[in-house]
Amino acid sequence: MNWQLWLVTAPFLMLLALSPGPNNFTAIYNGMQVGPVGAVVASLGRNIAFAILMLVSALGLGAVIVSSVFWFGVVKWLGVVYLLYIGIKTWRSAAIGLDEQADSTVVSFVSHYARIRQEFLIAISNPKAILIFTAIFPQLLDLSMPVAPQFLVIGVTFIFCEFLAAYIYAVSGKQIRRFIKSHKGMLRLNKGMGSLFVLASMLLASSSRS
Template sequence: MTFSVWLAMAPLLMLLSLGPGPNNFTSMHNGIQVGATKAVIAVVGRNLAFGILMLVSALGLGAIIVSSSFWFSIIKWFGVAYLFYVGIKTWRSAAIVLEEHENEIGTKAKSGHLARMRQEFLVAIGNPKAILLFTAIFPQLLDLSQPVPMQFFWMGLTFCCTEFIAAYVYAMSGKQIRRLIRSPKGMKNLNRGMGSVFVLASALLATATRS
């Protein structure tokens, strides 16, 4: 892949990563709860899931899943159920006075890095639109006169990098919201708001089709 081709491809992948979706909402929520740095670290889990989906797509299995109503539905409803669970759990979360967490340097977040990575992984792996992205968009960016595997590798690596950037953008916006919340009531309302976003995301995902 030439540098000029990559330069034309990278902005498109950046726009795709910046689009609102379940994983970016997760980064925003994590940014509110534990700060941008920890939220971005959690994206390792998201990119691991995307790496698996990209490998599936590269091997040609993505086309099978996309063309199969059964497997598409299995992936879709797994994602719907998980997002709905996260939404209800967030809605019912206890109100926490954020002033108690102002000095978090050197302290371990309640859920831990691995738990947040696992959350990002499950949200990403359960989103059939990711398969559609990697099977419908990526092939259109390929130069068939050049070795395909290496092109797919660089596209995948670039996409994972843009996911870190997008997560940081969303997490930082969440962190700014966090600074405005200082009371148990405010935190309770915030949890309900974010819980509603996850439930809405699950509802939107339920409407996903293979078209």
């Protein structure tokens, strides 16, 4: 891929990465809980999932999933159920003041591994990601040049953009954190974020392959 084409493609990929969605909602919440660095570490999970989905798409299996009503539905409803589960879990989670968390010597209830796993499961069960890699990425290729190196460059650029997007959303979460210190504030936060995940599950449930 030549530099001119990459300079046009990279901003487009950044816009895709910055688009609101379950993983970026998670980055906001993680930014509130553990700060931007912890949220970026957690986003490793989504990028592992995206790397797998890009490989699947490059092998042609993504087109099979997109074209198959059954397999597209399987992936979609797994995502719906998982997002709904996260939404309910977040809504019902204990409201602990963030100032109390900062002073506590108790290890965090959710480890980095658990956050990485959560981001991975959200990303891997989102059929829209497969649609992006199967339908949009090929349109960014220059067919007069070898395809595989271009796909690799696009994939690496997209993953970098996802890390950057996670950081941006996490920073916004950290800013929100400054205004939430009390037990009541955390309770409202958990309900608000839980509602976002439930809404995301509803939107995913209503989505189609088109």
